[in-house]
Amino acid sequence: MFIHASLVCLFKKSHKAAAILKEKIKQHEISGGGLKTYVETRWTTVHECVSSIVRLKNCLEDIRDNHSEVITTPAILTILHSRGFFSDMQHLSEVLFPVEAANSTLADAYVNLMKIAAVIQNLPADEYKGFRNHCIKKFNHRFEEFNDPAYQLAFFLHPAYKGAGLKFGAFSLIANYAGELWQKMGKSKKSCEKLLAQMRIYKEQICIVNGKPNPYVAPYTIGSDTPLMWWNTCEVKPNYLQRLAIKLFSITPSSAACERMFSSLGWLYGKCRTRLEINKLEGLAKVYQFNLSTAAEKFHKTQTEISPETMKNIAETVFNEFEEEAFLEESENAELPNPAEHLYTNEQDLNLDISxxxxxxSSIFNSNGNNNEHEESSDDESSDEDDEDDEYDVNEIVISIERMQCT
Structure with missing residues (x-):
């Protein structure tokens, strides 16, 4: 990202370059604004930065060819002249798009991770071999953090996918983890057997089961439904699978608010305020966060003719300037890598661990929720959940059910 940071930093710090870029944007009638910055602790902003370079390709090429004197850094000019630079940015933008669009459930995190892997897998192996291998190395390193059965179980229980894309044999691993999780919740062997049977019915997606409609085949509308909404209305007795799914989809792994606060603390502390006491820094952060959260409401009271949405956009623009200043300070001394690095290499093709x-x-890689609390039912179907038979082998149950299915 040093290349993108240095390119953005040049047009942010040079008034002449920024003015020419703004003029070129108007001439080419490009919407969406100028070049976007990114913050390391807010990883969703990286896609905005890269996509802005792709969006302004014509403007940057025009400046490169007709106003090269404003590009005072020779390395930047070399990068803009390099063959395939904007094509590389386009591929990188496609890789980063699932990250930018990620939601806040375990299943959504895993789905978007799979989509990133699919984009990397489809990168040209010849022309972008070095870049592709670099992406695979980074992905495999990060995938270790998400290679957890909890994410796979959440993906399997997501009603929009229902395990689509999983290879043969993955269900046994997921079912085994679901049984272990159910056992840790203090449930009995009998209820665990019923839970795994419900998982098989859910996986098969048969319309009629034992002469009754299968509630697990109910449709799911992306954009209107949420996993919690779907499972809350999936009424089955006993509701073991429903309760397990609701527990999983109640987990929100997003740390965006925490990351944003750390960005704010970095701007407040800076490189010069090294003797700032912790208590004083905490007080400044509280004032900053309070002003940020109440700015739209306060401005709306004094300017009634301006809508709250407009005031919110103004507040975000003003406060985001602080983070842009921190971005520029970190970027101005960044060392540019060799733009020709990794373009030509004889290294072997690498494979994604997730493959x-x-x-x-699977078709899910060709396409692009509000959480409500759910009170667990206390009906009589829970009578066999918590008996004394809580010492059992989940793997043995999974194997026995598979044998029954085969016979």
Whole structure:
């Protein structure tokens, strides 16, 4: 990202370059504003930065060819002249788009991770071999953090996908983890057997089960439904699978608010205020966060003719300037890498670790929730959940059910 940071930093710090870029944007009638910055602790902003470079390709090429004197850094000019730079940015933008669009459930995190892997898998292996291998190395390193059965179970229980894309044999691993999780919740062996049976019915997606409609085949509308909403209305007795799914989809792994606060603390502390006491820094952060959260309401009271949405956009623009200043300070001394690095290499093609479990030919990779608390039912179906038989082997139950299915 040093290349993108240095390019953005040049047009942010040079008034002449910024003015020419603004003029070119008007001439080419490009919407969406100028070049976007990114913050390291807010990883969703990286896609905005890269996509802005792709969006302003014509403007940057015009400046490169007709106003090269405003580009005072020779390395930047070399990068803009390099063959395939904007094509590389386009591929990188496609890789980062699932990250930018990620939601806040375990399943959504895993789905978007799979989509990133699918984009990397489809990168040209010849022309972008070095870049592709670099992406695979980074992805495999990060995938270790998400290679957890909890994410796979949440993806399996997501009603929009229902395990689509999982390779043969993945269900046994997921079912085994679901049983272990159910056992840790203090549930009995009998209820665990019923839970795994419900998982098989959910996986098969058969319309009629034992002469009754299968509630697990109910449709899911992306954009209107949420996993919690769907599972809350999936009425089955006993509701073991429903309760397990609701627990999983009640987990929100997003740390965006925490990351944003750390960005604010970095701007407040800076490089010069090294003797700022912790208590004083905490007080400044509280004032900053309070002003940020109440700015739209306060401005709306004094300017009644301006809508609250407009005031919110103004407040975000003003406070985001603080983070841009921190971005520029970090970027101005960044060392540019060699733009030709990794373009030509004889290294062998690498493989994605996630490919052992995921089928990238699935249709879910070709497409692009509010959480409500759910009170667990206390009906009589829970009578066999918590008996004394809580010492059992989950794997043995999974194997026995599979044998029954085969016979």
């Amino acid at each position: 052992n479990m995921i089928n990238f030919q």
